[in-house]
Amino acid sequence: MHNHRNGVSAVSFGAPAWEVSKQNKVIDIRTDYVTPNIMRRSDGHEFVNLCSCSYLGLHSHPDILEGAIAAIRHTGALDLPISRIRLRLNLLEEFEDRLTALFGARCLSAVTSSAATAGVLPLIASGHMSSDGTPPVMLFDRHAHFSMDYIRPICADETEVVACRHNDLEQIEDACRKHKSVAYVCDGVYSMGGVAPIAELLSLQDRYGLFLFIDDSHSLSLHGAHGEGYARSIMREVNERTIIVASLGKAFGGSGGVIMLGPTEHEDILTRFGGPLAWSQGLNVPGIGAGIASSKLHDSPELSRRQAQLRRNMALFDSLIATEQADNGFPLKVIAIGDEDRAVAASARLFEAGYYSSAVFFPIVKRGAAGLRIMLRADNTEADIRGFAQALTEILQRDLAPAPARVKADA
Numbered sequence: 001m002h003n004h005r006n007g008v009s010a011v012s013f014g015a016p017a018w019e020v021s022k023q024n025k026v027i028d029i030r031t032d033y034v035t036p037n038i039m040r041r042s043d044g045h046e047f048v049n050l051c052s053c054s055y056l057g058l059h060s061h062p063d064i065l066e067g068a069i070a071a072i073r074h075t076g077a078l079d080l081p082i083s084r085i086r087l088r089l090n091l092l093e094e095f096e097d098r099l100t101a102l103f104g105a106r107c108l109s110a111v112t113s114s115a116a117t118a119g120v121l122p123l124i125a126s127g128h129m130s131s132d133g134t135p136p137v138m139l140f141d142r143h144a145h146f147s148m149d150y151i152r153p154i155c156a157d158e159t160e161v162v163a164c165r166h167n168d169l170e171q172i173e174d175a176c177r178k179h180k181s182v183a184y185v186c187d188g189v190y191s192m193g194g195v196a197p198i199a200e201l202l203s204l205q206d207r208y209g210l211f212l213f214i215d216d217s218h219s220l221s222l223h224g225a226h227g228e229g230y231a232r233s234i235m236r237e238v239n240e241r242t243i244i245v246a247s248l249g250k251a252f253g254g255s256g257g258v259i260m261l262g263p264t265e266h267e268d269i270l271t272r273f274g275g276p277l278a279w280s281q282g283l284n285v286p287g288i289g290a291g292i293a294s295s296k297l298h299d300s301p302e303l304s305r306r307q308a309q310l311r312r313n314m315a316l317f318d319s320l321i322a323t324e325q326a327d328n329g330f331p332l333k334v335i336a337i338g339d340e341d342r343a344v345a346a347s348a349r350l351f352e353a354g355y356y357s358s359a360v361f362f363p364i365v366k367r368g369a370a371g372l373r374i375m376l377r378a379d380n381t382e383a384d385i386r387g388f389a390q391a392l393t394e395i396l397q398r399d400l401a402p403a404p405a406r407v408k409a410d411a
């Protein structure tokens with residue numbers, strides 16, 4: 001027990017900071033959109049949301065909204081609720097064909113990228129994605145996103161699973177020398193900064209046949225001429241030893257997830273035996289319609305225009321506020337505060353000043369490294385970014401006393 005998961009300890013470590021957040025009213029907030037940029041809390045308080053993952057601001061793009069509506073009208077139903085392996089809408093096929101053309105790799109969709117990962121990883125573990133059927137030893141990068149780590153215990157029931165030091169090419173090569181078949185599981189771009197060493201990993205793949213599973217949710221739409229993401233933009237092709245998954249619910253501006261595959265045999269295995277890919281719902285009709293509209297935008301000058309707007313906003317932010325993530329090309333920034341209570345208090349004050357940021361603490365960041373997380377977007381205004389920087393500076397300079405609400409140890 002507890003070789004790959006320990007729920008009791010995870011919850012007991014994580015719970016206190018959430019409780020403080022709740023008492024400071026910076027989570028569980030009910031709200032409506034006023035504009036794509038401004039939100040209104042149910043008591044009327046209006047604020048700028050700086051925590052949306054719609055990095056290109058596409059979730060409010062009129063074409064995408066219209067695409068969702070048109071798809072419902074055209075179909076006359078919200079969904080075709082039956083496993084895709086039996087029946088699937090032509091509209092879904094059209095969407096996947098568009099993604100395939102856009103990203104230059106056979107693409108399947110899923111209801112979320114987490115569901116895609118939950119479907120794919122166990123089949124890698126059982127050897128069904130390897131050409132000779134050998135279950136690979138699986139190395140999970142220590143910084144791999146929760147959605148991969150969560151499936152680790154299932155993989156460990158199929159094959160040997162090893163925690164890999166972050167981006168440690170030596171450890172990966174060492175495993176390749178020792179074992180006939182090895183798979184490495186990682187993010188393409190890491191949200192807290194840094195990227196996977198894709199070129200070096202491809203070289204290990206050439207030399208040893210290393211299998212790569214890459215979650216590029218953080219960079220889809222942000223990187224690449226067609227928004228194909230960081231890892232895909234470096235690879236010549238997605239070969240039979242590589243699978244990339246990514247969320248369509250972030251910068252892409254739609255919902256669901258995408259799986260980029262090499263050979264078509266993998267497609268049949270995945271749709272028949274890929275857990276939630278086989279038994280659970282797929283993208284519903286508005287999700288498909290929005291996705292088709294977004295694919296068209298990705299194939300138009302609008303994509304590079306928005307990518308450039310986002311870069312401008314990131315540069316403006318970096319010129320005003322120092323973070324470890326400055327100039328790393330990714331819109332997520334963590335403003336270091338240190339103490340958890342102080343981070344929650346700062347988040348609460350900023351919220352009252354009209355800016356929603358999220359306080360992050362262990363286990364999202366290291367212990368004692370609590371801070372405020374914000375995500376920049378292409379559709380932030382210059383006034384929003386400057387206003388946030390000013391409010392932050394004032395709040396951090398003023399004493400944050402009185403102390404924020406605390407959970408008593410004996411409560």
Ligand SMILES: *Cc1c(COP(=O)(O)O)cnc(C)c1O
Pocket residue numbers: 111112113114115145147187191215216217218246247248249256257
């Ligand atoms: C957000 C995120 C996910 C989850 O995406 P869903 O499509 O909502 O499941 C998975 N992986 C990474 C790296 C993410 O950033």
